Structures are given as structure tokens and as C-alpha cells.
Amino acid sequence: MANELNPARSNLPLKRGGDNDSGRLAENIVYFARALRAAGLPVGPGAVLDALEALKVAGVGTRDDFYWTLHAVFVKRHEHSILFDQAFRIFFRRRGYVDQLLAMMLPQAPSAPQAPKAGATRVHEALFAGLEDKLKKERNVELDARMTVSDREVLQCKDFPQMTAAEIAAAKDAIKRLALPFAEVRTRRLTPHTHGHLIDIRRTLRASMKGGGDFIDLRFIGPNTRPPPLVALLDISGSMSQYSRIFLHFLHSLTDARKRVSTFLFGTRLTNVMRALRERDPDDALAAVSAAVPDWSGGTRIASSLRAFNKLWARRVLAQGAVVLLITDGLERDADETLAFEMDRLHRSCRQLIWLNPLLRFEGFEARARGIRAMLPHVDELRPIHNLESMVGLVASLQHGADASANPKAWLRKVA
Amino acid sequence: MNKASPRPLPASIDATVDLLAQADYLADRSLGTVLYLALKMGRPIFLEGEAGVGKTEIAKVLSSTLGRRLIRLQCYEGLDIAAAVYEWNYAAQMIAIRAAEAEGEHDRERLEHDVFSERFLIKRPLLQALEPDAAGAPVLLIDEIDRTDEAFEAFLLEVLADFQVTIPELGTVKAQHPPIVVITSNRTREVHDALKRRCLYHWVGYPSAERELAIVRAKVPGVGKKLSEQVVGFVQGLRKQDLFKAPGVAETLDWAGALSELDVTALDPATVSDTLGVLLKYQDDIARLEGSKVKDLLDQMKSELRAAE
Numbered sequence: 050m051a052n053e054l055n056p057a058r059s060n061l062p063l064k065r066g067g068d069n070d071s072g073r074l075a076e077n078i079v080y081f082a083r084a085l086r087a088a089g090l091p092v093g094p095g096a097v098l099d100a101l102e103a104l105k106v107a108g109v110g111t112r113d114d115f116y117w118t119l120h121a122v123f124v125k126r127h128e129h130s131i132l133f134d135q136a137f138r139i140f141f142r143r144r145g146y147v148d149q150l151l152a153m154m155l156p157q158a159p160s161a162p163q164a165p166k167a168g169a170t171r172v173h174e175a176l177f178a179g180l181e182d183k184l185k186k187e188r189n190v191e192l193d194a195r196m197t198v199s200d201r202e203v204l205q206c207k208d209f210p211q212m213t214a215a216e217i218a219a220a221k222d223a224i225k226r227l228a229l230p231f232a233e234v235r236t237r238r239l240t241p242h243t244h245g246h247l248i249d250i251r252r253t254l255r256a257s258m259k260g261g262g263d264f265i266d267l268r269f270i271g272p273n274t275r276p277p278p279l280v281a282l283l284d285i286s287g288s289m290s291q292y293s294r295i296f297l298h299f300l301h302s303l304t305d306a307r308k309r310v311s312t313f314l315f316g317t318r319l320t321n322v323m324r325a326l327r328e329r330d331p332d333d334a335l336a337a338v339s340a341a342v343p344d345w346s347g348g349t350r351i352a353s354s355l356r357a358f359n360k361l362w363a364r365r366v367l368a369q370g371a372v373v374l375l376i377t378d379g380l381e382r383d384a385d386e387t388l389a390f391e392m393d394r395l396h397r398s399c400r401q402l403i404w405l406n407p408l409l410r411f412e413g414f415e416a417r418a419r420g421i422r423a424m425l426p427h428v429d430e431l432r433p434i435h436n437l438e439s440m441v442g443l444v445a446s447l448q449h450g451a452d453a454s455a456n457p458k459a460w461l462r463k464v465a
Numbered sequence: 466m467n468k469a470s471p472r473p474l475p476a477s478i479d480a481t482v483d484l485l486a487q488a489d490y491l492a493d494r495s496l497g498t499v500l501y502l503a504l505k506m507g508r509p510i511f512l513e514g515e516a517g518v519g520k521t522e523i524a525k526v527l528s529s530t531l532g533r534r535l536i537r538l539q540c541y542e543g544l545d546i547a548a549a550v551y552e553w554n555y556a557a558q559m560i561a562i563r564a565a566e567a568e569g570e571h572d573r574e575r576l577e578h579d580v581f582s583e584r585f586l587i588k589r590p591l592l593q594a595l596e597p598d599a600a601g602a603p604v605l606l607i608d609e610i611d612r613t614d615e616a617f618e619a620f621l622l623e624v625l626a627d628f629q630v631t632i633p634e635l636g637t638v639k640a641q642h643p644p645i646v647v648i649t650s651n652r653t654r655e656v657h658d659a660l661k662r663r664c665l666y667h668w669v670g671y672p673s674a675e676r677e678l679a680i681v682r683a684k685v686p687g688v689g690k691k692l693s694e695q696v697v698g699f700v701q702g703l704r705k706q707d708l709f710k711a712p713g714v715a716e717t718l719d720w721a722g723a724l725s726e727l728d729v730t731a732l733d734p735a736t737v738s739d740t741l742g743v744l745l746k747y748q749d750d751i752a753r754l755e756g757s758k759v760k761d762l763l764d765q766m767k768s769e770l771r772a773a774e
Contacts, residue, residue: 237543250555258577368653
């Protein structure tokens with residue numbers, strides 16, 4: 050976060066919308082645009098000029114007009130609207146800017162505590178970057194339920210800490226560089242290709258026409274490649290609750306970056322969160338996911354969840370050679386043959402089944418638990434995840450997971 | 466049949482259901498309503514449902530009862546414009562170029578205009594469906610759209626919204642009378658909302674026992690009253706079981722046909738077990754019915770039939 054962009058630090062007096070002093074207005078717009086940019090909106094200097102022009106042309110009288118004029122210029126995508134709204138609220142308050150700042154910094158807020166709106170973290174961060182450090186963040190201490198197993202159904206909801214702009218940027222960057230297995234598969238569709246194996250008669254004819262048809266200028270086509278559909282099954286039971294946020298952000302970025310990504314969450318029941326994750330804004334998406342899922346951090350019923358998936362969804366989302374990412378620690382209390390049966394069916398229905406297991410990051414992990422032993426024979430790869438502190442770490446460990454250690458048979462042999 | 470004027474479209478929902486019944490297609494009222502609206506509003510109809518519930522059949526029946534031509538586009542992975550819409554007749558084009566050369570014609574503009582004319586256009590199903598027809602606009606069946614990829618779906622948007630196709634070299638071809646479009650999907654993947662938005666949607670489910678019985682009697686006339694009742698009762702009971710793939714109407718008809726070929730007049734556990742492969746296509750499902758399960762289902766079905774009498 051660039052501190053020199055921070056209006057709070059530069060001690061500039063802020064001007065309200067109705068001000069006729071155009072010099073001050075221009076300054077405010079410039080700072081507002083910078084704040085928007087820092088919050089993640091693609092706002093260039095051209096947009097600032099446009100905004101000033103628009104304000105002049107529109108002859109802004111009321112606060113609403115002012116809002117919508119700026120909105121028209123700065124917001125180019127629907128999902129940015131919410132960031133703009135937050136930024137506008139904070140930036141152009143009626144009351145003095147400094148007063149507002151103080152009010153926001155007070156740890157004991159006088160007003161009733163409200164759930165933070167999506168995007169609020171990023172806007173706040175953009176506007177008050179320097180001062181933020183002085184504030185002590187209160188942290189919710191979450192019960193660490195890792196390595197515990199239960200099939201008790203606990204219905205509870207979950208609030209996720211919001212993403213910071215830096216986190217989002219790093220995540221996007223990491224996802225771009227992520228190469229999953231079967232990153233590209235050949236399709237039966239043909240596309241223009243310099244070294245293709247077939248002659249593209251249509252383009253050849255067109256090219257030949259250019260010379261009047263005297264000679265034939267051959268053009269070729271070859272097979273097209275595209276990423277296969279990806280289906281993620283994410284365990285959100287108590288033993289995995291620590292990792293839910295990072296995995297959900299990972300899956301959200303993946304949904305954003307690739308086509309055909311479907312995500313299902315399971316604890317004691319299976320929930321389809323495909324639509325929720327399609328929200329462009331990560332905070333919005335996680336809020337929607339959180340609202341859709343009734344069984345956060347409860348027990349695990351892997352077998353029955355897989356059964357529900359196989360029966361209700363497999364035929365709908367596993368067509369066209371989908372790759373399945375199964376993200377679970379595999380700690381199932383009542384591991385019996387149904388678990389192996391459902392894993393087998395899942396394995397047969399997809400192109401590749403990759404198990405991401407966060408337990409593998411602990412030294413000395415052995416495939417001893419019965420659930421893990423029942424599932425292992427039916428996966429193509431078992432990938433350890435070493436770094437779950439950040440998305441970058443997660444992506445990096447996924448990237449390097451495909452070595453000999455990913456072979457599920459090796460894990461089984463170790464304890465055999 | 467009077468070739469000159471097309472047969473009129475049904476004037477009400479009841480008339481639509483009756484029309485389908487003429488060709489032994491027994492539709493429920495919800496399907497009749499959607500079909501009537503689609504015909505009335507000139508909108509494509511999007512039918513989704515499990516395999517074997519009679520989605521494709523609807524298009525065939527519409528075409529035969531309305532006396533329209535049926536144009537079928539079977540979708541598959543890799544389906545492209547050359548196979549679905551149009552292609553240029555390259556061989557003929559090459560000959561035309563050679564001929565022009567021999568005549569000393571070297572005007573590029575002229576040559577290009579001649580070569581990319583309708584004479585050299587090979588029309589594929591979608592383009593054929595936009596052509597005028599004396600018997601009325603044809604029925605265009607786009608079958609199993611979920612088998613093709615999103616790229617092709619995007620192409621359909623223009624055809625479905627405006628009933629037109631744009632050929633870069635030739636211009637836009639627009640249908641004078643929009644065809645009756647029926648799209649089917651087995652839902653092996655989600656079809657994009659943009660495509661669905663342009664259509665009237667209907668989920669084709671399994672029929673009720675009463676309607677299924679009527680279907681069996683209409684489609685397999687050789688089956689006796691008692692056997693048809695038992696067949697339908699058993700299949701309906703089977704659908705309530707926890708199966709990976711429940712049998713569709715097509716399977717019921719196959720089974721009824723198979724049993725009548727075997728001269729069976731009433732169901733018994735041994736016959737059912739022997740012919741279960743006609744109904745169930747997954748080994749896990751068949752294994753689930755092993756042992757006394759078939760007998761239990763038969764007993765339950767028989768007691769229900771007795772209660773109904």
C-alpha cells in the first residue's frame with residue numbers, strides 16, 4: 050500500500066461535492082481516484098479527467114447526483130460498485146474528515162456493532178493505510194479442532210475475515226502461474242494452426258484468392274486444447290475448519306480464472322456452492338458461501354457426502370473428462386466399505402482424482418487412519434500441502450506436489 | 466394432406482395435448498402448457514430430463530402431427546459450424562477458379578463474388594431449418610446439447626433469438642417463418658443461462674403410474690392387461706428405491722416388450738431377476754436387488770394392485 054497516496058497523511062483539507070472551488074474539487078477527485086485504485090478498481094488518470102468533465106457537464110446539485118456521476122465514470126464492472134460505494138461513503142462524509150477518522154479508529158465504537166460490508170476491509174485499508182498499523186486488531190481465537198474426528202452434526206455458520214487488497218493481488222498472481230495436472234487437454238475441435246496436420250480449405254481458398262487464384266497458399270488447422278472441467282470437493286468439518294478460508298479463496302480465484310469449475314462443500318451434508326463462488330468479489334463470494342452452508346465446522350460424514358455427490362451431481366458435472374480435487378484430511382470415524390465403494394465410483398467417473406491432504410504437512414504423517422486407508426487405493430494422486438498460511442504457499446505446494454511422494458501406493462506401503 | 470397450406474397450430478392447451486395423443490404421445494398438462502406457449506410465442510423449447518423419458522420423441526411427434534419436416538442436429542463434442550450450419554463446396558470452388566483462369570479472368574473482386582455465392586454453399590441442419598417450406602416452418606431438433614461445448618452454445622444464441630445466421634462472405638440469412646425449435650439435454654453439464662433465457666424450459670420427469678400404464682398400452686399393444694399393470698407397478702416401485710439410475714419410460718416399454726416376447730402373463734421373482742438387465746444398466750443397482758429384494762418389491766406391488774381394485 051503506497052502511503053503517499055493517503056489523503057489522511059497529506060493533511061489536505063477535503064472538500065464536499067457542492068463546492069464551487071474547482072481547484073479543490075479536482076484535488077479531491079484525484080485523491081478519491083487514487084483511493085479507488087488502491088482498493089482495486091482499475092481507475093486511470095483518464096478516468097479522473099472524465100470525472101471532472103462529467104461533473105462540469107452534469108451540473109451536479111445534490112449529493113445523489115454527485116454520487117452517480119462519479120459512479121458512471123469510475124465503475125466499469127458490476128462487482129466494483131460495492132467498493133465504490135464504500136469508498137464514497139468514507140471519503141465524502143458530510144462531517145469533518147478528521148472526526149470521521151477518529152470515530153473509525155476508536156476501538157469501542159459508540160454505534161451498535163455491524164457486520165462489515167463486503168469490500169470494507171480493502172477500502173479502509175486504501176484510505177487509512179498508515180494509521181492502520183497503530184491499531185491493534187482484535188482476533189477471534191478459534192478453537193483448534195485439527196486431528197479430531199466426529200460425525201456429530203453441528204449446524205453453525207461462519208464469518209470469514211475479509212481479504213486485503215494485497216492478498217487478492219497475490220492470490221490472482223499465484224493462480225495465474227498455477228499449472229494443475231491436465232492443465233490443457235486436446236479437444237475434438239480444430240483451430241488455425243501453423244503446424245497443423247489438416248489443410249484448412251476455407252482459409253486456403255481465401256488466401257489463394259488474394260493472388261487471383263494463380264497459386265495455392267496452404268493454411269493448416271490442428272486440434273485445439275483447453276483446460277478440462279474441475280470439480281472441487283472441500284471438507285469443511287471441524288478438523289478442517291482452520292483451512293476453510295484459504296481453500297475457499299483458492300477455489301474462488303480458480304472459479305474466476307478458469308471456466309467450468311464446480312465446488313461442493315461437505316461436512317455432514319453436501320452443499321453446492323457453485324453459484325455463490327461465481328460472485329466476482331471474494332468477500333461477497335465467501336459471505337454467500339457462508340450463508341449457503343448449514344454445517345460449518347461440525348462432524349464429518351465423508352462416505353454419505355460422497356454418495357450424495359455420486360448420485361445427484363456426478364453425472365451433471367463430471368462429463369467431458371473432469372478432474373476432481375478432493376480436499377479433506379480423510380478422518381472419518383465410521384470408515385467402512387461404503388467409503389471405499391463411493392471413492393471407487395467417484396474415481397471411475399472422472400478423468401483424474403487428486404486428493405489434497407493438509408495433514409501431510411505434519412512430519413511423520415502415516416496413512417494409518419482407517420478412513421485414509423480406505424480412500425487411498427482409489428485416488429490417482431495424494432498431494433501434501435506444506436504451506437497453508439497463504440494462497441501463494443498453497444499454489445506453490447500444489448505445483449510441486451506431483452513427484453514420487455504423490456503416489457498413493459507409496460503411502461500405503463509405508464505402513465503395510 | 467394439403468401440401469399448399471400448413472396445418473394449423475393447436476389453439477389451446479387441451480388441443481396441444483390431444484394433438485400429441487394422436488401420435489400416441491401421452492403428455493401431462495404441464496408439458497402441454499409449455500408446448501402450447503412455445504408454439505404460440507414462437508420461442509424455442511428447452512427440454513431437460515433423465516435419459517429415456519421421451520424428450521427426443523416430442524420433436525418427432527410434433528413433426529409428424531403437424532406435418533412439418535423434421536431437421537435433426539445431433540450434438541457431439543467438437544461439433545462446429547461446418548457440420549452444423551454451412552460449408553463451402555471447396556471442390557466446386559476450385560474448379561470455378563480454374564475455369565475463370567482458363568478464360569483469362571483475373572479480376573479478383575469479380576472472382577471472389579462468383580466463388581462465394583449461394584451456388585457453392587452446402588447447407589447443414591441449422592441453415593436448412595431457416596429455409597421456407599410449403600408445409601410450414603420445419604421442426605428443428607437440437608438433440609443432447611449438453612454433449613457439445615460452450616463455444617457452440619454461443620453460436621446458437623443468434624439462431625435462437627433472431628432465427629438468423631450470419632455468413633461472413635454472403636450476409637445474413639433470416640427465416641421468414643421461424644422454425645419450431647426443440648432442444649434436449651441430459652444435463653451432463655449445465656447449459657449457460659444466456660441460452661436458457663431465450664427458451665421456454667421444461668423438466669421432463671417420470672410419468673405417474675396411471676399415465677405410464679396408458680403409455681405401455683398405447684406403445685406395446687400385445688401386452689395383456691394384468692401384465693401391463695404389474696410391469697408398471699413394479700417399475701414405479703423400483704423408482705422409489707435408492708438406485709444410481711432409475712429406469713426410464715423407454716426401459717419400461719422395452720421390458721414390457723421383452724416379457725411379452727417371452728410369453729409371460731404374470732410376473733414372478735425368477736422372471737424378474739432374469740430380465741432385470743432390461744431395466745437396470747448398472748451392476749451396483751442389479752446387485753442391490755439380489756436375494757429377497759425382488760420378491761419383497763413384487764409382493765408390495767401386488768398388494769397395492771389388490772388394494773386399488
